Amino acid sequence: MRILLILLAITWVGSSGAATITVTTTEDTVAADGQCSLREAITAANTDAAFNGCPAGSAADEIVLDAAEYRFDIAGAGEDANASGDLDIRSSLTLRGAGADLTRIRGDREDRVFDVGGAGSEVRIEGVTIRNGAGTLGAGVLLREGSSLHMDGCLLTGNATEKGDPAGAGGGIASLGVLEVTRSTFHANDAGTGGGIWTGGAGSTVLSNLTFDSNISLASGAAISLNAAATLNNLTLSLNFSDNDFDGMGDGALEVNAPVTVSNSIIAGNVDFSIVVAGAVNNDCAVGPSGTLTSAGNNLIGVLGNACVLAAAQPGDQSGVPGSPLDPQLQPFDVYGGTVEVFLPKASSPAVEAGSSVAQGNPGACEIDDARGVPRPQGSRCDIGAAELDDLIFRGGFDPPLP
Structure with missing residues (x-):
């Protein structure tokens, strides 16, 4: 009993310094009007001081958002004190929305949405949609070196680096720090490289239970461009489009230029427009040359060959070859009971019950639940990809009886 009381006391002391800041207006304001805007809440957290209608932040604060749309109205890209343009997070905090389907943070297409920096800061963003951001490096979110970011249950959509600029990187997220993204979806983001995510620098990345659909790159990495070490598990990358300027200089939904490990993931049904000019597809x-894509087992890759090379292939891996791609047999991109869209596999999909049989918590195991929070497995084994087929009738391969 004494040990329990000591642990409770430690927990209370460790958390008592943090403040909860509730955003009370959807307007993008900096004014002494008695309201606490999202921009003002972040400033209060950054400075640990009361700011207009927001209480003082303290330590690792929590900012709470209602189910609403929050639009940026204060123009001024390139400013880094959170006074205009993007929202500049410079301290450790948690930004918590009501769910990606309910809480939307909308940029002005003149600047990115979030600039996450500050030495040693640990930031968590959950339950929001981030859209309409713009910027050469990180149109939706920029994570600076020396900081860490964990995003969970989010949708990043409609974020784009400057159109036609091959140097633009990271339509959804550009990371130079320590990045973890879970149970989230990247849809219709656009960049020179890394339409959904671009990573670089000395950081590291862990991605799990993510769906990438309709993301675009002028060059390589329509969904993801990895230029720093990464671990990928239970991802679905499908219908993403590389080499969008049709010049033959671009490849793949997934570009790998660093040590990367992948497991239980679908990378199939994507398009390289190099085929238009008869380039290498x-x-x-x-x-x-500086990258390795190493299998930790149970991946489904539409086409291996040319520059798409999987090292240490495992017996549970499945793939097609040029001229005969492996069809993942996915249902349409849609919401299937969660807060973000996913590709649910059909009952006939080769991804169904083809995930790892390794006990959860061990290397190569499936995530404990899917992108919607559905427990894994639903059958005898978990499914490959971000979404677990949870319709047990159709999983069995037969339709319910007619009434």
Whole structure:
């Protein structure tokens, strides 16, 4: 009993310094009007001082957002004190929305949405949609070196680096720090490289239970461009489009230029527009000279060959070859009971019950639940990809009886 009381006391002391800041207006304001806007809440957290209608932040604060849309109205890209343009997070905090389907943070297409920095800051963003951001590096979110970011249950959509600029990187997220993204979806983001996510620098990345659909790159990595070490598990990358300027200089939904480990993931059904100019075609992945894409088992890759090379292939891996791609047999991109869209596999999909049989918590195991929070497995084994088929009738391969 004494040990329990000591642990409770430690927990209370460790958390008592944090403040909860509730955003009370959807307007993008900096004014002494008695309201607490999202921009003002972040400033209060950054400075640990009361700011207009927001209480003082303290330590690792929590900012709470209602189910609403929060639009940026204060123009001024390139400013880093959170006074205009993007929202500049410079301290450790948690930004918590009501769910990606309910809480929407909308940029002005003149600047990115979030600039996450500050030495040693640990930031968590959950339950929001981030859209309409713009910026050469990180149109939706920029994570600076020396900081860490964990995003959970989010949708990043409609974020784009400058159109036609091949140097633009990270339509959804550009990361130079320590990045973890879970149970989230990247849809219709656009960049020179890394339409959904671009990583670089000395950081590291862990991605799990993510769906990438309709993301675009002028060059490589329509969904993801990894230029720093990464671990990928239970991802679905499908219908993403690389080499969108049709010049033959671009490859793959997944670009790998660093040590990367992948497991229980679908990378299939993507398009490399290099085919238009008869260039080398790598629809699904492209591994550069400085990269390795190492299997930890149970992946489904539409086409291996050319620059799409999987090292240490395991017996549970499945793939097609040029001219005969492996069809993942996915249902349409839609909401299937969660807060973000996913590709649910059909009952006939080769992804169904083809995930790892390793006990959860061990290397190569499936995530404990899917992108919607559905427990894994639903059958005898978990499914490959971000979404677990949870219709047990159709999983069995037969339709219910007619009434």
